[in-house]
Amino acid sequence: xxxxxxxxxxxVVRSSKAALAVLTAPxxxxxxxxxxxxxxxxxxxxxxxxxxxxxxxxTEIKTAGQNIVALCxxxxxxxxxxxxxxxxxxxxxxxxxxxxxxxKREKSLNAVVVATPDHWHASICTAAIQAEKHVYCEKPxxxxxxxxxxxxxxAKKSKxxxxxxxxxxxxxxxxxxxxxxxAGAIGPVGEIHIWHPPHGWPCGVDRPTGEDPIPEGLxxxxxxxxxxxxxxxxxxxxxxxxxxxxxxxxxxxxxxCCHSFSLPVRALNLDYPNEIKxxxxxxxxxSFPTNCKLQFKxxxxxxxxxxSIYFYTGGEKxxxxxxxxxxxxxxxxxRTGCMLxxxxxxxxxxxxxxxxxxxxxxxxKFRDGTKHEAGKNIPKSLPRAPQGRHxxxxxxxxxxxxxxxxxxxxxxxxxxxxxxGIVALRLGRDIEWxxxxxxxxxxxxxxxxxxxxxxxxxx
Numbered sequence: 541x542x543x544x545x546x547x548x549x550x551x552v553v554r555s556s557k558a559a560l561a562v563l564t565a566p567x568x569x570x571x572x573x574x575x576x577x578x579x580x581x582x583x584x585x586x587x588x589x590x591x592x593x594x595x596x597x598x599t600e601i602k603t604a605g606q607n608i609v610a611l612c613x614x615x616x617x618x619x620x621x622x623x624x625x626x627x628x629x630x631x632x633x634x635x636x637x638x639x640x641x642x643x644k645r646e647k648s649l650n651a652v653v654v655a656t657p658d659h660w661h662a663s664i665c666t667a668a669i670q671a672e673k674h675v676y677c678e679k680p681x682x683x684x685x686x687x688x689x690x691x692x693x694x695a696k697k698s699k700x701x702x703x704x705x706x707x708x709x710x711x712x713x714x715x716x717x718x719x720x721x722x723a724g725a726i727g728p729v730g731e732i733h734i735w736h737p738p739h740g741w742p743c744g745v746d747r748p749t750g751e752d753p754i755p756e757g758l759x760x761x762x763x764x765x766x767x768x769x770x771x772x773x774x775x776x777x778x779x780x781x782x783x784x785x786x787x788x789x790x791x792x793x794x795x796x797c798c799h800s801f802s803l804p805v806r807a808l809n810l811d812y813p814n815e816i817k818x819x820x821x822x823x824x825x826x827s828f829p830t831n832c833k834l835q836f837k838x839x840x841x842x843x844x845x846x847x848s849i850y851f852y853t854g855g856e857k858x859x860x861x862x863x864x865x866x867x868x869x870x871x872x873x874x875r876t877g878c879m880l881x882x883x884x885x886x887x888x889x890x891x892x893x894x895x896x897x898x899x900x901x902x903x904x905k906f907r908d909g910t911k912h913e914a915g916k917n918i919p920k921s922l923p924r925a926p927q928g929r930h931x932x933x934x935x936x937x938x939x940x941x942x943x944x945x946x947x948x949x950x951x952x953x954x955x956x957x958x959x960x961g962i963v964a965l966r967l968g969r970d971i972e973w974x975x976x977x978x979x980x981x982x983x984x985x986x987x988x989x990x991x992x993x994x995x996x997x998x999x
Contacts, residue, residue, distance in 0.1 A: 581939050583674075584648045586610040588639050588664055589656030590618040591779060593678055593705075595625065597653055600931040602629050610646050612636040615778070616757030637759060639664050643671045650674060651938055655705075659767045659788045662687035663999050665948070669698050674938040676931065678705035679798035680790065681948060681955040685963065685978050686991035688956040695948035703934035703944040704951020706798040708892030710930035714803060715922040715945075716910050717889055717896045721807040723918040726898065727883030729808055732849045733858040734800040736792045736891065737875045741784025743791065743854075744822045744830035748773050766994035784827045790962045791828025792853040796891060797958025798951060800878045801849060803893040805954050807880075808847055810838050812975020813957065816964040820854070824968035830854055834961050851961070862886075869897070869905040885914070963989045 583606045587594055590613040601608060611633050613619050619635050636642040643649070651674035654664050662682040668675045675695075681704050682688040695702045708714055721729065751771030754760045760772045767787045775781065783789035804810065813836040820832025831854025838847040852858065862881065863873045866888070876891035885900035887909060896909035909915060923942055925933040930946070937944045956975075963980065964971045966989050972981040980986035 582606050583650045583935060583938055584609045584646075585651045585653060586612060586642055586646060586649055586673075587622075587653050587655070588612040588642070589654060589660070589678075590615075590622045591655060594653070594655040595622065597655060597676075597678075597705075597931060598622070598626060598630075600929065601653070601935075602626065604932055604935050606935060608633050609648060610634045610636060610642050612639050612642050614759040614762040615755075617755070637762065640667060643667055643673070651676070651701075654678060657763075657782045657788045658683040658790065658794060660765055662691055663766060665691055665702075666694060669694055669700055669702075672698075672700060674701040674934075675948075676703045676705065676934050677948070679951070679955065680794045680958060681798065681952045682959070683788075683790070683794075684990065684992050685956055685959045688952045688959060689978060692949050692952035692956075695952070701934065701937045701944060702948040702951075703930065703937070704798060704946045704948060704955070705930065706802050706892075706946055706951060706954070707930040708799050708890075708894035709802055709946045710925035710933055711892075711894035711928050712924055713896035713910065714889070714893045715924060716915070716920075717803055717887055717893070718807045719918055719921055720896070720898070720909060720915050721803075721880065721882075721887065723915075724884075725882075725912075725914045725918060726880065726885040726887050726900070728845060729804070729880050729882045730845060730847060731862075731881045732804045732847070733862050733877075733879045733881070734796075734849065734851045734891065735857050735877055736796055736851075736853040738831070738854050739784070739792050739828070741781050741789075741791065741828070742776060743784050743828045744825055746826045747785075748776060764995070766998045768995060786826055786828070786962070786966060789828075790959070793828070793834070793851060793958055793961055793965070797851075797961070798954050799892045800851075800889075801954050801957060802946070802951075803878070803889050804847075804849060804880055805957065806950070808838075808844060809841075810847060810849075810957075811841070813837055813849075813960065813973055814839050814975070815970070816961055816973055817970045818961070818964045818968075820965070823965060829965065831856060832965060834964065836957065836961065865899045865904060865906055869899075 585601055585606055585608050608630055611619050614637055623630050652668040654677040658680055661677055665675050665677050682691055752774045754772045784791055815837040817835040820829040823829055834851045836849040840846045862879055866873045878889040878891055880887045888897040888906055889895055897906035898909040898912040898914055899906045934944050960973050963986055974981055978990050
């Protein structure tokens with residue numbers, strides 16, 4: 541099919557089928573896993589937090605030929621469901637409710653995969669690193685700014701291998717986009733526009749009144765962990781709706797900043813924003829807004845000018861001049877996206893930063909950036925993930941292979957920028973942000989949002 545006739549829907553369907561084929565194919569072509577000096581070094585892995593995301597991660601681990609020796613969740617039903625789903629593959633795994641007991645007892649353990657709600661990430665990752673276990677943690681890496689800074693520092697001085705779960709960073713398109721941007725293919729980048737549709741979690745509301753019986757097998761007190769105590773309510777928090785509540789998650793900004801901010805932050809070497817502007821409705825509630833727009837303003841530094849990242853969620857999309865060419869190319873402006881605007885043109889990276897489309901000034905349509913003339917003399921300078929797979933890259937690094945591309949030091953920095961935006965949303969106002977000091981200038985009440993106080997007995 542000629543490129544001009546490919547719709548975004550066709551592209552996504554074809555890409556999904558290709559990804560599924562890669563995921564399910566045996567990895568006999570990977571000698572580092574099934575032959576040679578690393579053949580006898582299969583990892584013994586523990587999986588902590590057995591929600592939907594972990595099911596895909598277990599499939600990745602299984603496909604890569606590794607061992608899962610332990611499963612951990614505060615909901616007994618999730619352990620049972622996971623065991624049934626994977627049958628014989630998990631027949632030798634032990635089951636735990638408390639990750640601390642798991643780390644203490646599993647002497648053969650090499651690595652840990654974490655996919656709990658966000659408010660547990662920092663504590664579990666910290667304990668695993670201190671136990672000298674390699675760690676893969678789903679995004680966002682942490683729940684607050686201070687947690688991120690602490691975990692980044694801990695990971696940097698440790699000898700363990702870490703990887704943040706922003707899977708798009710493993711795609712060849714992400715890494716080619718980064719090469720093109722840094723080589724100047726679209727000129728100096730001044731604006732990045734990222735958008736996300738309405739979300740299904742509770743939003744724009746405060747917590748409901750009353751309480752419901754706690755389901756059998758769920759340790760609700762442990763599920764809350766370091767977060768403030770609140771009554772259990774059916775369908776409000778556990779299992780997936782926790783993401784909309786600030787005590788446990790950070791809505792679509794926390795959910796997707798590690799994906800969509802990753803390429804611009806890395807390609808442009810962005811440090812900390814010095815100003816964050818927010819608007820939306822309603823702000824200042826216990827849950828993420830129904831819709832909002834944020835602008836992260838990064839000051840100029842050597843080699844580049846001022847940069848702004850605009851994040852829209854809840855339905856609003858960027859202005860027509862930003863998305864120009866998308867309808868002509870794909871038939872519509874997609875429901876999600878990430879556009880980097882430079883002096884010479886625009887790069888469309890997609891919300892997960894796993895796309896690479898270029899449209900230079902004067903061109904009417906986007907074209908495959910990996911084949912565009914603008915990049916023909918730009919060499920490959922970044923390593924590629926094995927088969928474009930994020931988990932496999934981490935596994936091979938744990939086995940002595942090349943370093944991961946999104947270790948906690950890097951993935952944590954991207955997380956921290958999004959977490960600063962959450963502070964502004966919770967305050968319901970624009971802020972001047974001192975990133976180095978982790979402080980909102982002139983607003984001392986923000987300190988409790990930057991570094992929340994943990995509930996006693998859980999950390």
